[in-house]
Amino acid sequence: MAMTGVLRPGHVQLRVLDMKAAIEHYGNVLGLWESGRDAQGRVYFKAWDEHDHHSVVLREADEAGMDFLGFRVDSPATLKKLAADVKASGLATQLQWIEAGEMLKTGERFRFTVATGHSIELFAEKEKVGNGMPLENPEIYPDGLKGMSPTRFDHCLLYGDDLDGTVKLFIDVLGFSLAEQVVAGPDRLQIAAFLTCSNKPHDVAFIRHPEKNKFHHASFILDNWGEVLKAADIITRKRVSLDIGPTRHGITRGETIYFFDPSGNRNEVFSGGYIAYPDRPPLTWTDDELGRAIFYHDRKLNEAFLSVVT
Numbered sequence: 121m122a123m124t125g126v127l128r129p130g131h132v133q134l135r136v137l138d139m140k141a142a143i144e145h146y147g148n149v150l151g152l153w154e155s156g157r158d159a160q161g162r163v164y165f166k167a168w169d170e171h172d173h174h175s176v177v178l179r180e181a182d183e184a185g186m187d188f189l190g191f192r193v194d195s196p197a198t199l200k201k202l203a204a205d206v207k208a209s210g211l212a213t214q215l216q217w218i219e220a221g222e223m224l225k226t227g228e229r230f231r232f233t234v235a236t237g238h239s240i241e242l243f244a245e246k247e248k249v250g251n252g253m254p255l256e257n258p259e260i261y262p263d264g265l266k267g268m269s270p271t272r273f274d275h276c277l278l279y280g281d282d283l284d285g286t287v288k289l290f291i292d293v294l295g296f297s298l299a300e301q302v303v304a305g306p307d308r309l310q311i312a313a314f315l316t317c318s319n320k321p322h323d324v325a326f327i328r329h330p331e332k333n334k335f336h337h338a339s340f341i342l343d344n345w346g347e348v349l350k351a352a353d354i355i356t357r358k359r360v361s362l363d364i365g366p367t368r369h370g371i372t373r374g375e376t377i378y379f380f381d382p383s384g385n386r387n388e389v390f391s392g393g394y395i396a397y398p399d400r401p402p403l404t405w406t407d408d409e410l411g412r413a414i415f416y417h418d419r420k421l422n423e424a425f426l427s428v429v430t
């Protein structure tokens with residue numbers, strides 16, 4: 121196994137204002153599969169081609185936003201080692217172990233708060249429930265797909281103040297690589313960092329922002345540009361609040377569309393992007409080219425896209 125350590129974003133827990141509306145959105149519009157409900161009233165979803173029990177957890181609350189983002193690591197031994205490394209680094213606060221079973225079908229989790237204020241978790245075990253097809257001689261997709269039907273949860277973009285501390289922890293302690301960054305001004309201050317633990321252009325990204333612990337979007341991957349256009353059709357057909365797109369990013373080269381869930385949490389579905397092997401040199405964008413970096417066709421910044429967060 122060449123890919124070791126932190127494998128991927130494994131789950132995100134989002135706060136929603138109205139669970140019934142959220143279930144309709146995540147289940148029928150985005151097209152995730154509901155995989156469970158727990159005693160706290162949380163509702164669990166997975167994208168169809170994920171084998172783990174869930175990747176999105178919804179919690180009803182008075183305020184929208186993200187509770188935490190969890191990453192799957194390759195083994196319980198790695199979980200113990202990375203927990204010790206995070207503690208020793210001094211780059212995180214509010215370190216805690218959460219017992220197995222607190223989240224449905226999930227082993228123990230190590231949670232900590234990074235410098236930008238976000239709660240990040242690591243876990244090694246979650247029940248495999250499959251993708252609706254056999255592991256031997258499968259079809260290429262299961263029956264019963266609905267809505268946009270992304271194949272998996274891909275990444276989150278998060279906003280916070282101490283970008284340097286968070287990036288240092290992700291790279292130096294958790295083993296992520298910098299795939300792309302945006303720098304600003306004559307001092308080339310890093311204002312955005314796109315980080316990968318795999319060979320995707322990003323598994324998580326952070327933007328420098330005055331407030332701690334802000335959530336910009338959770339993103340789900342589609343097969344191709346045609347599926348992004350179909351997502352745009354669904355957004356209109358289902359009267360979903362559209363943010364931007366369909367368009368393409370300069371950063372990551374992804375083909376994308378953004379929209380909001382009924383609580384105001386931003387979602388993205390996208391396709392494309394390049395393969396980011398760990399030895400690929402990072403790409404740098406300067407803030408005078410930020411329009412092209414974010415929306416490659418319009419080449420213009422969009423204030424709402426940059427500033428609306430939950």
Ligand SMILES: [Fe+2]
Binds near residue numbers: 275
């Ligand atoms: Fe994204």
